[in-house]
Amino acid sequence: MTEAPLLDAGIAWFLLVAFSVLWIALGVWWGKRGKGDADDYLLAGRNIGLALSTATLMASWVTGNTTLAAPEVGYTLGLWGMLGYALAGLGLFLFAPLAIRIKRLMPTARTSGDFVRLRYGRVCWAVFLLITMAYTLGFLITQGMGAGLLLQALSGFDYRLGMVCVIGVSTTYTLFGGMRGVVGTDFIQSLLIMALLVLVAVLGYSRISVEEVYVALEAEHPSRLNMLLPAGLLFAWNTGLFSMGEVFHNNIWWSRVFASRPSVVFRSFILGGLAWTTVPIVTGAIALMALATNLDVPQVNMVFPLITAELLGSGGAVVVFIIIFASLTSTLDSLLAASADLIAEDVVAHWLRPGISDAQIRQAARLVVVGLGLLTMLLSWQYITSMYQLLLFTGALVASTIWPIAMGLYWPQANRQAATAAMVVGSITGLLAYVLVAPYCAALVSAAVSAAVMGLGSHWNPERFDWRQLAGR
Amino acid sequence: MQTEWCMTELQQALLIFAIGAVVTLTTVIMIARGHARWHGRDPYDDPSRAASHD
Numbered sequence: 001m002t003e004a005p006l007l008d009a010g011i012a013w014f015l016l017v018a019f020s021v022l023w024i025a026l027g028v029w030w031g032k033r034g035k036g037d038a039d040d041y042l043l044a045g046r047n048i049g050l051a052l053s054t055a056t057l058m059a060s061w062v063t064g065n066t067t068l069a070a071p072e073v074g075y076t077l078g079l080w081g082m083l084g085y086a087l088a089g090l091g092l093f094l095f096a097p098l099a100i101r102i103k104r105l106m107p108t109a110r111t112s113g114d115f116v117r118l119r120y121g122r123v124c125w126a127v128f129l130l131i132t133m134a135y136t137l138g139f140l141i142t143q144g145m146g147a148g149l150l151l152q153a154l155s156g157f158d159y160r161l162g163m164v165c166v167i168g169v170s171t172t173y174t175l176f177g178g179m180r181g182v183v184g185t186d187f188i189q190s191l192l193i194m195a196l197l198v199l200v201a202v203l204g205y206s207r208i209s210v211e212e213v214y215v216a217l218e219a220e221h222p223s224r225l226n227m228l229l230p231a232g233l234l235f236a237w238n239t240g241l242f243s244m245g246e247v248f249h250n251n252i253w254w255s256r257v258f259a260s261r262p263s264v265v266f267r268s269f270i271l272g273g274l275a276w277t278t279v280p281i282v283t284g285a286i287a288l289m290a291l292a293t294n295l296d297v298p299q300v301n302m303v304f305p306l307i308t309a310e311l312l313g314s315g316g317a318v319v320v321f322i323i324i325f326a327s328l329t330s331t332l333d334s335l336l337a338a339s340a341d342l343i344a345e346d347v348v349a350h351w352l353r354p355g356i357s358d359a360q361i362r363q364a365a366r367l368v369v370v371g372l373g374l375l376t377m378l379l380s381w382q383y384i385t386s387m388y389q390l391l392l393f394t395g396a397l398v399a400s401t402i403w404p405i406a407m408g409l410y411w412p413q414a415n416r417q418a419a420t421a422a423m424v425v426g427s428i429t430g431l432l433a434y435v436l437v438a439p440y441c442a443a444l445v446s447a448a449v450s451a452a453v454m455g456l457g458s459h460w461n462p463e464r465f466d467w468r469q470l471a472g473r
Numbered sequence: 474m475q476t477e478w479c480m481t482e483l484q485q486a487l488l489i490f491a492i493g494a495v496v497t498l499t500t501v502i503m504i505a506r507g508h509a510r511w512h513g514r515d516p517y518d519d520p521s522r523a524a525s526h527d
Contacts, residue, residue: 094501097508104516230486237493244500402500410507412519441489448496467517 005156006309006317012155015321020169023329026188027173027181034180038358041178042110042341042365043259048183050264050271053256056183057092057272059190059330060252064146065391066279067193067327071304073235074284075291078217078224080232082284084239091243092273098248099257099265101409105470112254112405113346118470119408120416127423129346131397132249136339137379138394140372143335144380147328153302154321163380166325170332171373175366179259179341182333189326194275196319200308201282204289207311216292224291234440238395242443245398248405251338332376340368395443396430402447403454411458412465418457426450 005012034040048056066085073081106115112132117125144163151162173181217224226232247253257265283304290297290307297303308316344365349356356364404419430446437445480488510520 090497094504097504101508101511101516228483228487230482233483233486233490236490237497240497241493403503406500406504406507410504410510412521444489444493444496447500448492451496451499467519471517 005152005154006305007155007321008314009156011314011318012151012157012321015318015325016151016155016157016165019322019325019329020165023169023185024173024176026185027177027333029177029181030184031173031177031181034178038362038365039110040180041362042337042345043255044179044183046259046261048256048260048264050268052183052187053260053264053268054271054275055190056186056334057253057256057268058275059186059193059326060256060334061088061092061272061276061331062190062193062279062327063331064143064150064324064328066276067283067324068146068150068301068304070280071283071287071290072301074280074287075297075300075303077229077232077235078221078288078291079227080229080236082281082288084232084236085280085284086277087236087240088243088280089273089277090240091245091247092253092269092276094244095247095253096266096269096273098406098409099253099269100262102254102257103260103262103265105409105467106258108472109470110255110258110345111342112249112251113342113350115254115405115408115470117346117350118472119414119465120404120419124404124416124420124423125346127420128249128401129342131401131423131427132251132342135246135250135394135398136335137375138390140332140335140339140376141379142390143328143332144376145383147332148380149383150324150328154305154317154324159383160381164377166328167332167373167377167380170329171336171369174333174336174340175369175373178365179255179337182337183259185333186330189330190275192326193279193323193330196323197279197282200311200316200319201286203311204286204307208289208293213288213292217288220294221291224288234438238392238440238443241399241402241447242392242395244402245395245400245443245447249398249401251342252334255338255341336369336372339372340365343368389439392439392442393431393434396434396446397427399430399443399446400424400426400450403451407454407458412467413458413462414454414465415458415461415463418454418461421457422450422454425453 034045039046070085073085077084109115113125113129116128144167147166148159148163151157152159173185223229260268286307287303290303295307295310297306305317305320308320310316312319344361348364349361400423404422407414408419426446426449429449430442433445434442514520
Protein backbone atom coordinates (compact mmCIF):
# COMPACT_ATOMS: atom_id res chain seq x y z
CA MET A 1 0.00 0.00 0.00
CA THR A 2 1.19 3.51 -0.66
CA GLU A 3 1.30 5.86 2.30
CA ALA A 4 -1.42 8.21 1.02
CA PRO A 5 -4.15 7.49 -1.54
CA LEU A 6 -3.43 8.79 -5.03
CA LEU A 7 -6.97 10.00 -5.61
CA ASP A 8 -9.08 12.53 -3.72
CA ALA A 9 -11.93 10.76 -1.88
CA GLY A 10 -14.62 12.96 -3.50
CA ILE A 11 -13.38 12.22 -7.04
CA ALA A 12 -13.06 8.52 -6.19
CA TRP A 13 -16.66 8.37 -4.97
CA PHE A 14 -17.86 10.18 -8.09
CA LEU A 15 -16.01 7.75 -10.39
CA LEU A 16 -17.22 4.72 -8.44
CA VAL A 17 -20.86 5.78 -8.54
CA ALA A 18 -20.73 6.99 -12.19
CA PHE A 19 -19.14 3.82 -13.57
CA SER A 20 -21.28 1.53 -11.39
CA VAL A 21 -24.46 3.18 -12.70
CA LEU A 22 -23.13 3.10 -16.28
CA TRP A 23 -22.23 -0.62 -16.24
CA ILE A 24 -25.50 -1.63 -14.58
CA ALA A 25 -27.61 0.51 -16.93
CA LEU A 26 -25.80 -0.78 -20.04
CA GLY A 27 -25.92 -4.39 -18.83
CA VAL A 28 -29.65 -4.26 -18.10
CA TRP A 29 -30.37 -2.47 -21.39
CA TRP A 30 -28.43 -4.99 -23.48
CA GLY A 31 -30.00 -7.87 -21.56
CA LYS A 32 -33.50 -6.67 -22.50
CA ARG A 33 -32.73 -6.73 -26.22
CA GLY A 34 -32.74 -10.54 -26.53
CA LYS A 35 -35.51 -13.09 -26.90
CA GLY A 36 -35.27 -14.07 -23.24
CA ASP A 37 -34.78 -17.83 -23.67
CA ALA A 38 -31.95 -19.87 -22.10
CA ASP A 39 -29.71 -19.70 -25.19
CA ASP A 40 -30.15 -15.94 -25.24
CA TYR A 41 -29.38 -15.51 -21.54
CA LEU A 42 -26.44 -17.94 -21.48
CA LEU A 43 -24.97 -17.40 -24.96
CA ALA A 44 -26.33 -14.08 -26.26
CA GLY A 45 -28.38 -15.87 -28.93
CA ARG A 46 -25.23 -17.53 -30.47
CA ASN A 47 -24.92 -14.58 -32.86
CA ILE A 48 -22.02 -12.36 -31.70
CA GLY A 49 -20.03 -10.66 -34.49
CA LEU A 50 -16.30 -10.09 -34.85
CA ALA A 51 -15.93 -6.77 -33.01
CA LEU A 52 -17.91 -7.79 -29.94
CA SER A 53 -16.34 -11.25 -29.82
CA THR A 54 -12.79 -9.87 -30.04
CA ALA A 55 -13.51 -7.21 -27.44
CA THR A 56 -15.07 -9.59 -24.94
CA LEU A 57 -12.12 -12.02 -25.26
CA MET A 58 -9.63 -9.23 -24.72
CA ALA A 59 -11.54 -7.64 -21.84
CA SER A 60 -12.08 -10.96 -20.06
CA TRP A 61 -8.36 -11.78 -20.23
CA VAL A 62 -7.31 -8.32 -19.00
CA THR A 63 -7.71 -8.88 -15.28
CA GLY A 64 -6.70 -6.82 -12.28
CA ASN A 65 -3.55 -8.96 -12.35
CA THR A 66 -2.70 -7.92 -15.92
CA THR A 67 -2.80 -4.22 -15.14
CA LEU A 68 -0.82 -4.54 -11.89
CA ALA A 69 1.17 -7.80 -11.95
CA ALA A 70 2.46 -7.31 -15.52
CA PRO A 71 4.16 -3.98 -14.68
CA GLU A 72 5.31 -5.53 -11.41
CA VAL A 73 7.16 -8.37 -13.17
CA GLY A 74 8.43 -5.88 -15.76
CA TYR A 75 9.84 -3.83 -12.89
CA THR A 76 11.41 -6.80 -11.06
CA LEU A 77 12.44 -9.07 -13.96
CA GLY A 78 12.89 -6.51 -16.75
CA LEU A 79 12.59 -7.73 -20.35
CA TRP A 80 11.86 -11.32 -19.32
CA GLY A 81 9.04 -10.08 -17.10
CA MET A 82 7.44 -8.22 -20.02
CA LEU A 83 7.92 -10.99 -22.56
CA GLY A 84 7.08 -13.79 -20.14
CA TYR A 85 3.82 -12.16 -19.11
CA ALA A 86 2.98 -11.49 -22.77
CA LEU A 87 3.29 -15.26 -23.40
CA ALA A 88 -0.04 -15.57 -21.59
CA GLY A 89 -1.51 -14.51 -24.95
CA LEU A 90 -0.53 -18.00 -26.22
CA GLY A 91 -3.67 -19.44 -24.65
CA LEU A 92 -5.92 -17.30 -26.86
CA PHE A 93 -3.83 -17.84 -30.03
CA LEU A 94 -3.71 -21.62 -29.66
CA PHE A 95 -7.39 -21.87 -28.77
CA ALA A 96 -8.32 -20.32 -32.15
CA PRO A 97 -7.99 -23.61 -34.13
CA LEU A 98 -9.61 -25.56 -31.29
CA ALA A 99 -12.50 -23.08 -31.30
CA ILE A 100 -13.34 -23.84 -34.95
CA ARG A 101 -13.34 -27.56 -34.22
CA ILE A 102 -15.59 -27.04 -31.17
CA LYS A 103 -18.00 -24.85 -33.10
CA ARG A 104 -18.35 -27.41 -35.91
CA LEU A 105 -18.45 -30.52 -33.71
CA MET A 106 -20.85 -29.24 -31.06
CA PRO A 107 -23.34 -26.82 -32.65
CA THR A 108 -25.88 -27.07 -29.80
CA ALA A 109 -23.56 -27.43 -26.78
CA ARG A 110 -23.41 -24.81 -24.04
CA THR A 111 -20.38 -25.54 -21.85
CA SER A 112 -16.90 -27.03 -21.70
CA GLY A 113 -18.42 -29.60 -19.32
CA ASP A 114 -20.71 -30.81 -22.15
CA PHE A 115 -17.59 -31.71 -24.14
CA VAL A 116 -15.81 -33.54 -21.31
CA ARG A 117 -18.96 -35.49 -20.35
CA LEU A 118 -19.75 -36.60 -23.89
CA ARG A 119 -16.13 -37.24 -24.91
CA TYR A 120 -14.69 -38.90 -21.80
CA GLY A 121 -17.67 -40.02 -19.67
CA ARG A 122 -18.92 -39.10 -16.21
CA VAL A 123 -15.87 -40.01 -14.10
CA CYS A 124 -13.60 -37.70 -16.07
CA TRP A 125 -16.38 -35.07 -16.11
CA ALA A 126 -16.55 -35.15 -12.29
CA VAL A 127 -12.77 -34.65 -12.02
CA PHE A 128 -12.96 -31.85 -14.58
CA LEU A 129 -15.77 -30.11 -12.68
CA LEU A 130 -13.75 -30.29 -9.46
CA ILE A 131 -10.73 -28.72 -11.18
CA THR A 132 -12.70 -25.97 -12.89
CA MET A 133 -14.70 -25.12 -9.72
CA ALA A 134 -11.53 -24.91 -7.61
CA TYR A 135 -9.89 -22.72 -10.24
CA THR A 136 -12.95 -20.50 -10.67
CA LEU A 137 -13.22 -19.91 -6.94
CA GLY A 138 -9.51 -19.06 -6.75
CA PHE A 139 -9.84 -16.70 -9.72
CA LEU A 140 -12.96 -15.02 -8.28
CA ILE A 141 -11.23 -14.54 -4.92
CA THR A 142 -8.15 -12.95 -6.53
CA GLN A 143 -10.36 -10.49 -8.38
CA GLY A 144 -12.43 -9.74 -5.26
CA MET A 145 -9.36 -9.22 -3.09
CA GLY A 146 -7.70 -7.25 -5.87
CA ALA A 147 -10.71 -4.94 -6.05
CA GLY A 148 -10.59 -4.23 -2.31
CA LEU A 149 -6.84 -3.67 -2.21
CA LEU A 150 -6.67 -1.50 -5.31
CA LEU A 151 -9.52 0.80 -4.40
CA GLN A 152 -8.00 1.11 -0.93
CA ALA A 153 -4.60 2.03 -2.35
CA LEU A 154 -5.94 4.37 -5.01
CA SER A 155 -8.72 6.09 -3.12
CA GLY A 156 -8.36 5.32 0.57
CA PHE A 157 -11.61 3.31 0.58
CA ASP A 158 -12.01 0.63 3.20
CA TYR A 159 -10.86 -2.74 1.74
CA ARG A 160 -14.29 -4.34 2.21
CA LEU A 161 -16.19 -1.38 0.76
CA GLY A 162 -14.21 -1.50 -2.51
CA MET A 163 -14.44 -5.27 -2.72
CA VAL A 164 -18.22 -5.34 -2.12
CA CYS A 165 -18.84 -2.48 -4.59
CA VAL A 166 -16.93 -4.08 -7.49
CA ILE A 167 -18.37 -7.58 -6.94
CA GLY A 168 -21.85 -6.13 -6.33
CA VAL A 169 -21.84 -4.09 -9.56
CA SER A 170 -20.56 -7.03 -11.67
CA THR A 171 -23.09 -9.41 -10.11
CA THR A 172 -25.99 -7.01 -10.68
CA TYR A 173 -25.47 -6.39 -14.38
CA THR A 174 -24.57 -10.04 -15.06
CA LEU A 175 -27.77 -11.12 -13.28
CA PHE A 176 -30.03 -8.84 -15.32
CA GLY A 177 -28.09 -8.70 -18.58
CA GLY A 178 -26.86 -12.30 -18.94
CA MET A 179 -24.22 -12.97 -21.59
CA ARG A 180 -25.61 -10.20 -23.81
CA GLY A 181 -25.03 -7.64 -21.04
CA VAL A 182 -21.57 -9.07 -20.29
CA VAL A 183 -20.44 -8.92 -23.93
CA GLY A 184 -21.81 -5.39 -24.42
CA THR A 185 -20.13 -3.96 -21.33
CA ASP A 186 -16.91 -5.85 -22.19
CA PHE A 187 -16.84 -3.98 -25.51
CA ILE A 188 -16.91 -0.57 -23.81
CA GLN A 189 -14.49 -1.72 -21.10
CA SER A 190 -11.93 -3.07 -23.59
CA LEU A 191 -12.01 0.19 -25.58
CA LEU A 192 -11.48 2.20 -22.39
CA ILE A 193 -8.60 0.01 -21.22
CA MET A 194 -6.77 0.09 -24.57
CA ALA A 195 -7.28 3.82 -25.19
CA LEU A 196 -6.09 4.85 -21.73
CA LEU A 197 -3.10 2.49 -21.74
CA VAL A 198 -1.96 3.84 -25.11
CA LEU A 199 -2.39 7.39 -23.78
CA VAL A 200 -0.16 6.67 -20.76
CA ALA A 201 2.50 4.92 -22.88
CA VAL A 202 2.61 7.67 -25.53
CA LEU A 203 2.81 10.41 -22.90
CA GLY A 204 5.51 8.53 -21.02
CA TYR A 205 7.72 7.77 -23.99
CA SER A 206 7.33 11.33 -25.32
CA ARG A 207 9.07 12.50 -22.14
CA ILE A 208 11.84 9.89 -22.10
CA SER A 209 12.93 8.06 -25.24
CA VAL A 210 13.43 4.30 -25.60
CA GLU A 211 17.16 4.93 -26.07
CA GLU A 212 17.37 6.90 -22.81
CA VAL A 213 15.51 4.12 -20.98
CA TYR A 214 17.92 1.54 -22.41
CA VAL A 215 21.02 3.53 -21.47
CA ALA A 216 19.74 4.14 -17.93
CA LEU A 217 18.86 0.46 -17.44
CA GLU A 218 22.21 -0.69 -18.81
CA ALA A 219 24.03 1.63 -16.40
CA GLU A 220 21.99 1.14 -13.23
CA HIS A 221 19.85 -1.99 -13.61
CA PRO A 222 21.69 -4.30 -16.07
CA SER A 223 19.95 -7.41 -14.69
CA ARG A 224 16.67 -6.11 -16.18
CA LEU A 225 18.16 -6.46 -19.66
CA ASN A 226 19.77 -9.85 -18.97
CA MET A 227 18.07 -12.57 -21.01
CA LEU A 228 19.84 -15.21 -18.88
CA LEU A 229 18.35 -13.93 -15.62
CA PRO A 230 17.48 -17.18 -13.73
CA ALA A 231 14.22 -15.82 -12.29
CA GLY A 232 13.17 -14.67 -15.77
CA LEU A 233 13.95 -18.05 -17.33
CA LEU A 234 11.88 -19.80 -14.64
CA PHE A 235 8.99 -17.40 -15.19
CA ALA A 236 8.90 -17.52 -19.01
CA TRP A 237 7.04 -20.69 -20.06
CA ASN A 238 5.02 -21.06 -16.88
CA THR A 239 2.83 -18.14 -17.91
CA GLY A 240 2.24 -19.53 -21.41
CA LEU A 241 1.30 -22.98 -20.09
CA PHE A 242 -0.86 -21.49 -17.35
CA SER A 243 -2.76 -19.47 -19.95
CA MET A 244 -3.25 -22.51 -22.19
CA GLY A 245 -4.66 -24.44 -19.22
CA GLU A 246 -6.97 -21.58 -18.29
CA VAL A 247 -8.26 -20.90 -21.80
CA PHE A 248 -8.53 -24.53 -22.96
CA HIS A 249 -10.60 -25.67 -20.00
CA ASN A 250 -12.51 -22.66 -18.69
CA ASN A 251 -16.10 -22.09 -19.69
CA ILE A 252 -15.44 -18.35 -20.13
CA TRP A 253 -13.73 -19.14 -23.45
CA TRP A 254 -15.96 -22.04 -24.47
CA SER A 255 -19.05 -19.91 -23.92
CA ARG A 256 -17.52 -17.25 -26.23
CA VAL A 257 -17.07 -19.94 -28.90
CA PHE A 258 -20.70 -21.06 -28.59
CA ALA A 259 -21.92 -17.45 -28.47
CA SER A 260 -20.04 -16.28 -31.60
CA ARG A 261 -20.96 -16.76 -35.24
CA PRO A 262 -19.02 -19.62 -36.88
CA SER A 263 -17.40 -17.24 -39.39
CA VAL A 264 -15.76 -15.06 -36.72
CA VAL A 265 -14.59 -17.63 -34.14
CA PHE A 266 -11.03 -18.16 -35.41
CA ARG A 267 -10.32 -14.50 -36.18
CA SER A 268 -11.74 -13.23 -32.89
CA PHE A 269 -9.39 -15.44 -30.82
CA ILE A 270 -6.37 -14.36 -32.91
CA LEU A 271 -7.31 -10.66 -32.75
CA GLY A 272 -8.28 -10.90 -29.06
CA GLY A 273 -4.88 -12.50 -28.36
CA LEU A 274 -3.05 -9.77 -30.28
CA ALA A 275 -4.98 -7.02 -28.50
CA TRP A 276 -4.35 -8.62 -25.10
CA THR A 277 -0.62 -9.16 -25.73
CA THR A 278 -0.11 -5.43 -26.14
CA VAL A 279 -1.31 -4.83 -22.54
CA PRO A 280 1.56 -6.53 -20.63
CA ILE A 281 4.07 -5.17 -23.16
CA VAL A 282 2.80 -1.60 -22.77
CA THR A 283 2.47 -1.76 -18.97
CA GLY A 284 5.83 -3.56 -18.70
CA ALA A 285 7.46 -0.84 -20.82
CA ILE A 286 5.94 1.77 -18.50
CA ALA A 287 7.48 -0.09 -15.54
CA LEU A 288 10.91 -0.01 -17.22
CA MET A 289 10.45 3.76 -17.52
CA ALA A 290 9.92 3.91 -13.74
CA LEU A 291 13.24 2.10 -13.25
CA ALA A 292 15.07 4.34 -15.71
CA THR A 293 13.81 7.52 -14.05
CA ASN A 294 14.50 6.17 -10.51
CA LEU A 295 10.91 6.75 -9.47
CA ASP A 296 10.37 6.09 -5.76
CA VAL A 297 8.26 2.91 -5.62
CA PRO A 298 7.48 1.99 -1.99
CA GLN A 299 5.41 -1.04 -3.02
CA VAL A 300 6.30 -2.77 -6.25
CA ASN A 301 2.76 -3.81 -7.28
CA MET A 302 1.79 -0.13 -7.32
CA VAL A 303 4.40 0.78 -9.94
CA PHE A 304 1.82 1.35 -12.71
CA PRO A 305 -0.45 3.68 -10.68
CA LEU A 306 2.59 5.56 -9.39
CA ILE A 307 4.19 6.25 -12.76
CA THR A 308 0.84 7.16 -14.29
CA ALA A 309 0.24 9.67 -11.48
CA GLU A 310 3.78 10.97 -12.02
CA LEU A 311 3.14 11.45 -15.75
CA LEU A 312 -0.40 12.83 -15.64
CA GLY A 313 -0.69 14.34 -12.17
CA SER A 314 -4.09 13.93 -10.50
CA GLY A 315 -5.55 13.02 -13.93
CA GLY A 316 -3.25 9.97 -13.88
CA ALA A 317 -4.92 8.60 -10.77
CA VAL A 318 -8.32 9.01 -12.48
CA VAL A 319 -7.01 7.11 -15.53
CA VAL A 320 -5.67 4.29 -13.34
CA PHE A 321 -8.96 4.08 -11.41
CA ILE A 322 -10.94 3.73 -14.66
CA ILE A 323 -8.56 1.13 -16.15
CA ILE A 324 -8.55 -0.98 -12.99
CA PHE A 325 -12.29 -0.71 -12.37
CA ALA A 326 -12.95 -1.72 -16.02
CA SER A 327 -10.42 -4.59 -15.83
CA LEU A 328 -11.88 -6.01 -12.63
CA THR A 329 -15.54 -5.74 -13.62
CA SER A 330 -14.95 -7.12 -17.14
CA THR A 331 -13.23 -10.21 -15.69
CA LEU A 332 -15.68 -10.72 -12.83
CA ASP A 333 -18.73 -10.50 -15.10
CA SER A 334 -17.27 -13.09 -17.49
CA LEU A 335 -16.36 -15.43 -14.63
CA LEU A 336 -19.80 -15.11 -13.05
CA ALA A 337 -21.70 -15.61 -16.31
CA ALA A 338 -19.59 -18.53 -17.54
CA SER A 339 -19.54 -20.29 -14.16
CA ALA A 340 -23.30 -19.84 -13.74
CA ASP A 341 -23.74 -21.29 -17.23
CA LEU A 342 -21.53 -24.29 -16.30
CA ILE A 343 -23.22 -24.97 -12.95
CA ALA A 344 -26.77 -24.56 -14.31
CA GLU A 345 -26.12 -26.74 -17.36
CA ASP A 346 -23.73 -29.37 -16.00
CA VAL A 347 -24.50 -29.68 -12.31
CA VAL A 348 -28.23 -28.85 -12.27
CA ALA A 349 -29.52 -29.95 -15.69
CA HIS A 350 -27.26 -32.99 -16.22
CA TRP A 351 -26.80 -34.19 -12.67
CA LEU A 352 -29.17 -32.97 -9.97
CA ARG A 353 -32.38 -32.43 -11.97
CA PRO A 354 -32.15 -34.09 -15.39
CA GLY A 355 -34.89 -33.10 -17.83
CA ILE A 356 -35.61 -29.61 -16.50
CA SER A 357 -36.91 -27.06 -18.99
CA ASP A 358 -34.89 -24.29 -20.65
CA ALA A 359 -36.75 -21.71 -18.54
CA GLN A 360 -35.69 -23.55 -15.38
CA ILE A 361 -32.07 -23.68 -16.59
CA ARG A 362 -32.20 -19.92 -17.14
CA GLN A 363 -33.64 -19.40 -13.66
CA ALA A 364 -30.97 -21.69 -12.15
CA ALA A 365 -28.23 -19.68 -13.91
CA ARG A 366 -29.59 -16.45 -12.43
CA LEU A 367 -29.63 -17.93 -8.93
CA VAL A 368 -26.05 -19.18 -9.39
CA VAL A 369 -24.88 -15.69 -10.46
CA VAL A 370 -26.23 -14.25 -7.20
CA GLY A 371 -24.90 -17.16 -5.14
CA LEU A 372 -21.42 -16.93 -6.66
CA GLY A 373 -21.34 -13.16 -6.17
CA LEU A 374 -22.21 -13.54 -2.48
CA LEU A 375 -19.76 -16.44 -2.04
CA THR A 376 -16.97 -14.38 -3.61
CA MET A 377 -17.65 -11.51 -1.19
CA LEU A 378 -17.61 -13.93 1.73
CA LEU A 379 -14.35 -15.63 0.70
CA SER A 380 -12.66 -12.30 -0.06
CA TRP A 381 -13.78 -10.77 3.27
CA GLN A 382 -10.33 -11.27 4.79
CA TYR A 383 -7.21 -10.59 2.75
CA ILE A 384 -5.43 -13.89 3.30
CA THR A 385 -2.71 -14.39 0.73
CA SER A 386 -0.86 -12.94 -2.22
CA MET A 387 -3.16 -12.85 -5.25
CA TYR A 388 -0.41 -13.93 -7.61
CA GLN A 389 0.66 -16.86 -5.41
CA LEU A 390 -2.94 -18.08 -5.35
CA LEU A 391 -3.11 -17.91 -9.14
CA LEU A 392 0.16 -19.83 -9.50
CA PHE A 393 -1.27 -22.46 -7.16
CA THR A 394 -4.37 -22.90 -9.34
CA GLY A 395 -2.07 -23.06 -12.39
CA ALA A 396 -1.11 -26.58 -11.31
CA LEU A 397 -4.75 -27.63 -11.68
CA VAL A 398 -5.62 -26.02 -14.99
CA ALA A 399 -2.41 -26.96 -16.83
CA SER A 400 -3.34 -30.63 -16.33
CA THR A 401 -6.33 -30.14 -18.68
CA ILE A 402 -4.39 -28.87 -21.74
CA TRP A 403 -3.67 -32.24 -23.36
CA PRO A 404 -6.91 -34.02 -22.44
CA ILE A 405 -8.92 -31.17 -23.99
CA ALA A 406 -6.83 -30.55 -27.14
CA MET A 407 -6.13 -34.22 -27.87
CA GLY A 408 -9.76 -35.14 -27.23
CA LEU A 409 -10.93 -32.62 -29.81
CA TYR A 410 -8.70 -33.90 -32.62
CA TRP A 411 -7.75 -37.53 -32.05
CA PRO A 412 -10.26 -40.41 -31.73
CA GLN A 413 -7.56 -42.47 -29.94
CA ALA A 414 -7.62 -40.08 -26.94
CA ASN A 415 -8.54 -42.44 -24.13
CA ARG A 416 -10.98 -41.59 -21.31
CA GLN A 417 -9.04 -43.37 -18.55
CA ALA A 418 -5.86 -41.64 -19.72
CA ALA A 419 -7.65 -38.27 -19.69
CA THR A 420 -8.87 -38.79 -16.12
CA ALA A 421 -5.45 -39.98 -14.97
CA ALA A 422 -3.72 -37.09 -16.78
CA MET A 423 -5.86 -34.52 -14.91
CA VAL A 424 -5.42 -36.20 -11.50
CA VAL A 425 -1.69 -37.02 -11.75
CA GLY A 426 -0.87 -33.72 -13.49
CA SER A 427 -2.64 -31.71 -10.79
CA ILE A 428 -0.98 -33.61 -7.93
CA THR A 429 2.55 -33.36 -9.36
CA GLY A 430 2.01 -29.69 -10.22
CA LEU A 431 0.93 -28.94 -6.63
CA LEU A 432 3.95 -30.86 -5.32
CA ALA A 433 6.22 -28.81 -7.60
CA TYR A 434 4.58 -25.62 -6.29
CA VAL A 435 5.47 -26.61 -2.72
CA LEU A 436 8.77 -28.46 -3.18
CA VAL A 437 10.45 -26.74 -6.17
CA ALA A 438 9.07 -23.26 -6.90
CA PRO A 439 5.61 -21.73 -7.49
CA TYR A 440 6.70 -20.74 -11.02
CA CYS A 441 7.15 -24.42 -11.93
CA ALA A 442 3.65 -25.60 -10.94
CA ALA A 443 1.93 -25.19 -14.33
CA LEU A 444 4.97 -26.46 -16.23
CA VAL A 445 5.31 -29.70 -14.24
CA SER A 446 1.55 -30.28 -14.31
CA ALA A 447 1.36 -29.80 -18.10
CA ALA A 448 4.44 -31.99 -18.76
CA VAL A 449 3.22 -34.91 -16.60
CA SER A 450 -0.34 -34.63 -17.89
CA ALA A 451 0.88 -34.63 -21.53
CA ALA A 452 3.02 -37.75 -20.91
CA VAL A 453 0.16 -39.64 -19.21
CA MET A 454 -2.35 -38.63 -21.90
CA GLY A 455 -0.03 -39.41 -24.82
CA LEU A 456 1.25 -42.74 -23.52
CA GLY A 457 -2.13 -43.89 -22.15
CA SER A 458 -3.84 -43.19 -25.49
CA HIS A 459 -1.00 -44.83 -27.44
CA TRP A 460 -1.09 -48.06 -25.39
CA ASN A 461 -4.88 -48.32 -25.21
CA PRO A 462 -6.38 -46.26 -28.06
CA GLU A 463 -10.10 -45.48 -28.04
CA ARG A 464 -12.16 -45.45 -31.26
CA PHE A 465 -14.41 -42.52 -30.49
CA ASP A 466 -17.41 -41.82 -32.71
CA TRP A 467 -17.45 -38.04 -33.18
CA ARG A 468 -21.22 -38.00 -33.78
CA GLN A 469 -21.69 -38.48 -30.03
CA LEU A 470 -20.65 -34.83 -29.66
CA ALA A 471 -23.42 -33.54 -31.93
CA GLY A 472 -26.00 -33.57 -29.11
CA ARG A 473 -25.90 -31.90 -25.73
CA MET B 474 35.20 -42.72 -5.80
CA GLN B 475 32.10 -40.53 -5.36
CA THR B 476 31.74 -37.47 -7.57
CA GLU B 477 29.78 -34.55 -6.14
CA TRP B 478 27.49 -33.04 -8.77
CA CYS B 479 25.25 -30.08 -8.36
CA MET B 480 23.76 -27.48 -10.67
CA THR B 481 24.13 -23.75 -10.39
CA GLU B 482 21.07 -21.53 -10.15
CA LEU B 483 21.49 -20.57 -13.82
CA GLN B 484 21.82 -24.20 -14.94
CA GLN B 485 18.65 -25.13 -13.04
CA ALA B 486 16.80 -22.19 -14.61
CA LEU B 487 18.03 -23.13 -18.09
CA LEU B 488 16.92 -26.74 -17.57
CA ILE B 489 13.41 -25.65 -16.53
CA PHE B 490 13.32 -23.16 -19.43
CA ALA B 491 14.26 -25.95 -21.85
CA ILE B 492 11.62 -28.32 -20.44
CA GLY B 493 9.02 -25.55 -20.72
CA ALA B 494 10.02 -24.90 -24.35
CA VAL B 495 9.76 -28.62 -25.20
CA VAL B 496 6.32 -29.00 -23.54
CA THR B 497 5.01 -25.85 -25.24
CA LEU B 498 6.43 -26.79 -28.65
CA THR B 499 5.05 -30.34 -28.41
CA THR B 500 1.61 -28.93 -27.58
CA VAL B 501 1.77 -26.50 -30.51
CA ILE B 502 2.76 -29.33 -32.88
CA MET B 503 -0.05 -31.57 -31.63
CA ILE B 504 -2.61 -28.80 -32.18
CA ALA B 505 -1.20 -27.89 -35.62
CA ARG B 506 -1.33 -31.54 -36.72
CA GLY B 507 -4.87 -31.90 -35.39
CA HIS B 508 -5.98 -28.73 -37.16
CA ALA B 509 -4.42 -29.89 -40.46
CA ARG B 510 -6.07 -33.30 -40.05
CA TRP B 511 -9.56 -31.82 -39.89
CA HIS B 512 -9.13 -28.78 -42.15
CA GLY B 513 -11.78 -28.73 -44.90
CA ARG B 514 -13.28 -32.05 -43.74
CA ASP B 515 -16.68 -32.95 -42.33
CA PRO B 516 -16.28 -32.67 -38.52
CA TYR B 517 -17.59 -36.22 -37.94
CA ASP B 518 -15.87 -37.90 -40.90
CA ASP B 519 -12.75 -39.28 -39.24
CA PRO B 520 -9.86 -39.85 -41.68
CA SER B 521 -8.49 -42.73 -39.57
CA ARG B 522 -11.81 -44.64 -39.85
CA ALA B 523 -11.85 -44.14 -43.61
CA ALA B 524 -8.28 -45.49 -43.80
CA SER B 525 -9.14 -48.56 -41.70
CA HIS B 526 -12.05 -49.43 -44.05
CA ASP B 527 -9.78 -49.56 -47.12
